[in-house]
Amino acid sequence: MGKTSLFNTPMTETQPASSQWLEIIDRRKSCRTFDSRPLRPEDRRILEQCLTLNFRSPFGGTSRFRLLDLDTGRKDRESIRRLDTYGVIKGASCFLAGIMQDQAWGPEDMGFCMETVLLHAERLGLGTCWLGATFRSRLIAEYLGLSEGESIPAVSPLGYPAAKESATGSLFKIAARSARRRPPDTLFFSQPGRPSSDAEAEPYRHALEAVRMAPSSRNGQPWRLVVDEKAGIIHFFSNGKTGRRVSETLMRRIDMGIAACHFELVIRDLNGEGGWERLDGAAVPGWTYFISRVGV
């Protein structure tokens, strides 16, 4: 894609975005080192309030979330000790545990809802980091006393970022090439094999950019979107790769929920219309179809 592409201009240099979420999404990056301060009571109160809002996703699941705060007493302190992150996360005062239900679209629902909570945390100036692999889920699941059919595929620390990322944190960023994102012409298509032109993508440009910036497991960025500009429909696919392990496939499904969340928050800010549907006949050979955003 040439230099003139609308996607190549840093968002801050383009017309001011009227989406509050776009700005938050733009500045978000995973944080693995925190300054150990407990959450300010006001921040904690807002987060707790946020959890009571019971965000619902277009995937129709019932994921739920728990805050585990180091400062709320011995019991939670013990749980944090159990929430072993193999030394990847340092100094976090609080964790968010994502509790997934054994439902058809459980992982996508969890991805969508948990990312909504994490972006609210970012909005408060807190650092976050999705952890799907580098934490021991069994101990924390035992501690929370999950019901039949529930599991914890991911958690995130919540806290105030330290001035400097630890050596381990920096290593993770380098290993996952975290700062890199795939170019738009490898993610957004007007039809399979044909990248969207700037004109076709223009009406959705901010929401598409929000998808492009989304966090993903190992920075895999599995999302592939087909933009049907005439019909006002965006179809969400993944690149169809299945992980070598079940857990990798699970993470990719969570990634798809995160992408849908980013798209929804921004499109809703900019153009409050439409909704989500699973459409019969949306298929691309080699890709996996998830859902479509209609009426945009």
Ligand SMILES: Cc1cc2nc3c(=O)[nH]c(=O)nc-3n(C[C@H](O)[C@H](O)[C@H](O)COP(=O)(O)O)c2cc1C
């Ligand atoms: C579902 C999911 C699982 C992740 N699991 C881990 C993990 O186990 N350990 C870790 O350090 N980072 C993990 N990450 C963070 C990604 O590595 C990170 O989002 C990606 O490299 C992009 O970097 P950024 O978030 O700074 O933009 C995960 C991200 C997602 C979305």
